[in-house]
Amino acid sequence: MLKRLADPEFFEALTAVNADRDEPPLRPVYGTRDPLAGLVADDAPAAPRTSHHRLLKYLRREVLPTTFCVGCGGGTVLNAFAHAVDEMRIDPKGIVCVTGIGCSSWIPSPYFLCDTLHTTHGRAIAFATGVKVMRPDMKVIIIAGDGDLAGIGGNHLIHAARRNLDLTVFLVNNFIYGMTGGQVSPTTPFGAKTTTTPYKNVEHPFKIADIVAAAGGSYVARWTTYHVFQLMESMQNAIDKKGFSFVEIISQCPVSFGKMTGMGDPVVQLKDLRDRSIHIDDAKGLTEDELEHRFVVGKLVERKRAEFGDGLQELIANRRESLSEELDGGLRQDTSALETGR
Amino acid sequence: MNRPAENRQFTDLYLARLAGQEHFIQGDEAAALGAVFAGCNFFGGYPITPASEVAEVMARELPSVGGYYVQFEDELASISAVIGAAWAGARSMTATSGPGFSLMQENIGYACMTETPCVIVDVQRSGPSTGQATLPAQGDVMQARWGTHGDHEIIALAPSSAQECADLMIRCFDLAEEYRTPVIFLMDGEIGHLRERVVLPQPDTIERAVRRKAAVGEPVFGGETVPPMLEFGDGGNVHVTGSTHLEDGLRDVQTAEVHDRLVRRLVAKIERARNEIAQVDVDVEDDASVAVLAYGATARPAKGAVLRARAEGHRVGFIRPVTIWPFSIDEIQRACSNLKRLLVPEMNLGQLVREVERHVDCEVVPLSKIGGVVHTSSEILSAITEADKGC
Numbered sequence: 001m002l003k004r005l006a007d008p009e010f011f012e013a014l015t016a017v018n019a020d021r022d023e024p025p026l027r028p029v030y031g032t033r034d035p036l037a038g039l040v041a042d043d044a045p046a047a048p049r050t051s052h053h054r055l056l057k058y059l060r061r062e063v064l065p066t067t068f069c070v071g072c073g074g075g076t077v078l079n080a081f082a083h084a085v086d087e088m089r090i091d092p093k094g095i096v097c098v099t100g101i102g103c104s105s106w107i108p109s110p111y112f113l114c115d116t117l118h119t120t121h122g123r124a125i126a127f128a129t130g131v132k133v134m135r136p137d138m139k140v141i142i143i144a145g146d147g148d149l150a151g152i153g154g155n156h157l158i159h160a161a162r163r164n165l166d167l168t169v170f171l172v173n174n175f176i177y178g179m180t181g182g183q184v185s186p187t188t189p190f191g192a193k194t195t196t197t198p199y200k201n202v203e204h205p206f207k208i209a210d211i212v213a214a215a216g217g218s219y220v221a222r223w224t225t226y227h228v229f230q231l232m233e234s235m236q237n238a239i240d241k242k243g244f245s246f247v248e249i250i251s252q253c254p255v256s257f258g259k260m261t262g263m264g265d266p267v268v269q270l271k272d273l274r275d276r277s278i279h280i281d282d283a284k285g286l287t288e289d290e291l292e293h294r295f296v297v298g299k300l301v302e303r304k305r306a307e308f309g310d311g312l313q314e315l316i317a318n319r320r321e322s323l324s325e326e327l328d329g330g331l332r333q334d335t336s337a338l339e340t341g342r
Numbered sequence: 343m344n345r346p347a348e349n350r351q352f353t354d355l356y357l358a359r360l361a362g363q364e365h366f367i368q369g370d371e372a373a374a375l376g377a378v379f380a381g382c383n384f385f386g387g388y389p390i391t392p393a394s395e396v397a398e399v400m401a402r403e404l405p406s407v408g409g410y411y412v413q414f415e416d417e418l419a420s421i422s423a424v425i426g427a428a429w430a431g432a433r434s435m436t437a438t439s440g441p442g443f444s445l446m447q448e449n450i451g452y453a454c455m456t457e458t459p460c461v462i463v464d465v466q467r468s469g470p471s472t473g474q475a476t477l478p479a480q481g482d483v484m485q486a487r488w489g490t491h492g493d494h495e496i497i498a499l500a501p502s503s504a505q506e507c508a509d510l511m512i513r514c515f516d517l518a519e520e521y522r523t524p525v526i527f528l529m530d531g532e533i534g535h536l537r538e539r540v541v542l543p544q545p546d547t548i549e550r551a552v553r554r555k556a557a558v559g560e561p562v563f564g565g566e567t568v569p570p571m572l573e574f575g576d577g578g579n580v581h582v583t584g585s586t587h588l589e590d591g592l593r594d595v596q597t598a599e600v601h602d603r604l605v606r607r608l609v610a611k612i613e614r615a616r617n618e619i620a621q622v623d624v625d626v627e628d629d630a631s632v633a634v635l636a637y638g639a640t641a642r643p644a645k646g647a648v649l650r651a652r653a654e655g656h657r658v659g660f661i662r663p664v665t666i667w668p669f670s671i672d673e674i675q676r677a678c679s680n681l682k683r684l685l686v687p688e689m690n691l692g693q694l695v696r697e698v699e700r701h702v703d704c705e706v707v708p709l710s711k712i713g714g715v716v717h718t719s720s721e722i723l724s725a726i727t728e729a730d731k732g733c
Binding site: 063114115117126129132323324 | 580
């Protein structure tokens with residue numbers, strides 16, 4: 001396991017790598033609906049190249065580029081997710097992405113190319129439960145934000161952890177209701193200014209991953225958009241894990257979170273994520289006060305509990321077996337004929 | 343994978359045994375058994391009086407036929423999972439009563455917008471709010487019609503007997519598939535808890551509507567009326583959203599004509615089929631000057647009153663809408679064309695009566711009753727006698 005956090009000089013290194021690249025500029029592929037049609041002057045500089053990337057096959061090309069604000073962490077999460085799927089060699093046709101309402105729900109919907117259920121605010125996990133119960137053979141993955149999953153949908157989150165159906169949840173926590181313009185959320189830090197806490201936030205935030213761990217999640221981890229490689233590995237572990245798995249992804253929101261907190265620069269915010277993060281192994285022995293303003297990252301919990309979908313299947317199989325025994329003679333004969341014919 | 347749910351023949355053997363048995367059961371139980379016979383294989387629910395018996399029977403029976411029962415943390419989750427399950431291939435349903443039905447409204451709109459076939463049972467109880475939790479009412483007629491926000495059409499059926507709870511439930515699932523829309527089974531607490539003899543159909547006599555599937559690449563939200571559907575796992579990368587969307591399911595929430603085209607089609611697909619969906623019992627002779635229009639539990643004392651009035655020499659007709667929404671405009675207009683007065687007893691302060699008034703020319707007299715008590719036939723009989731004076 002990658003215990004050490006990413007190299008603090010990661011971004012400088014990344015910049016250097018990109019500077020070395022020498023590929024021809026290329027206009028992005030929009031399909032039939034170019035969202036920029038009519039908006040971009042002919043002499044405008046070429047948009048970022050998107051057609052050559054090896055992970056482009058995982059995206060719905062016709063909706064690119066994304067609508068994420070400049071500096072948003074959503075792109076990083078999408079990138080890490082596509083990498084995770086690619087490295088696991090999962091056929092996206094076997095994935096259902098379920099999302100709610102909010103910026104983070106747009107990470108897979110519409111950008112990731114798979115069966116997608118973009119639901120109402122807060123209900124993604126509940127919708128996903130219906131999908132997964134019917135299709136235990138498919139990977140059902142929920143990507144949504146803190147307002148969605150920890151706020152309006154918080155009850156579904158803890159009950160899903162309790163029920164332990166084999167779902168994978170990536171909660172992108174940017175501490176704010178971003179899509180609606182920067183209102184306080186259930187994870188906004190104490191004291192932070194937002195558009196609805198213009199003086200300061202006098203509520204305490206959820207440590208949402210800890211709650212899911214306490215509620216019974218089978219795999220619970222926390223990383224940030226700064227820790228891209230650890231995040232990718234954690235996403236793979238979560239997708240792999242049988243049972244309810246949950247990764248809290250702390251993410252920057254330079255626009256909506258930044259505007260009232262003075263964290264408007266995405267690099268400043270990413271560096272803040274880096275500096276506040278402490279690995280769970282290093283956090284052991286530290287007091288609650290010492291961890292007050294830190295993000296404890298790493299794997300919080302991994303446990304084996306009976307999985308809900310298996311439980312349902314077993315229940316049905318047992319019921320049908322005892323039913324065939326209690327059915328009358330003629331019927332039992334028919335039933336055994338059916339079973340031998342199978 | 344070989345899921346128990348796929349063993350259809352075993353299921354039919356079990357259903358055949360159920361059909362061969364005598365049943366003296368409540369409307370709630372009959373509705374649940376009707377759903378099982380209709381092929382329901384996913385139930386998501388939350389307990390509530392007077393609908394809990396539906397969940398109990400589903401929990402008992404669904405494993406026998408290879409289906410899944412999941413009890414959720416609330417009604418919001420129940421309806422959500424029901425819609426999710428439908429997209430994953432299920433014939434899915436939930437059951438609730440007024441308070442839970444209110445909680446479900448947002449996602450009933452989602453089911454309308456995403457054209458998701460599913461069935462929502464609402465065993466109406468006396469409201470508003472917690473009201474008289476154990477007592478019947480017909481107060482959700484307009485909630486069924488307009489409970490969710492935005493323009494939409496809805497299908498709602500109201501049974502008047504335990505037998506009809508089973509029979510109409512099968513039709514609810516057929517209508518949901520045929521029109522790709524949520525269907526409300528608008529029972530009431532009286533019918534839900536009414537215990538009667540119920541005969542279940544032999545499984546090989548049931549013609550279940552088959553889900554019309556699209557080819558991969560074919561738009562699943564397009565066309566003129568009801569588009570074919572693709573389920574998750576069919577390889578279509580289907581994109582389902584409650585936001586305004588194009589024919590391929592991708593969002594376009596800014597273009598007026600996209601929204602206009604989508605919502606008008608959603609409304610038209612049901613509106614155009616009004617007469618096929620509408621089901622109404624009409625027993626009105628040409629010489630009748632008065633008639634009673636009633637549905638659900640109220641139709642029973644109303645029918646009794648009509649028979650007693652006829653025995654006393656009154657020329658009185660009887661109209662029972664089985665489909666509440668869409669309202670059977672043509673047939674009810676025809677039935678009322680020679681009438682002078684139409685009595686409409688309802689267990690509310692006047693809900694369906696307003697729809698009746700919109701469409702018929704004769705004088706419409708509401709007979710409202712609330713408090714959790716069903717009309718007596720004597721009450722309706724004296725109203726008939728009064729109405730027939732001077733006709």
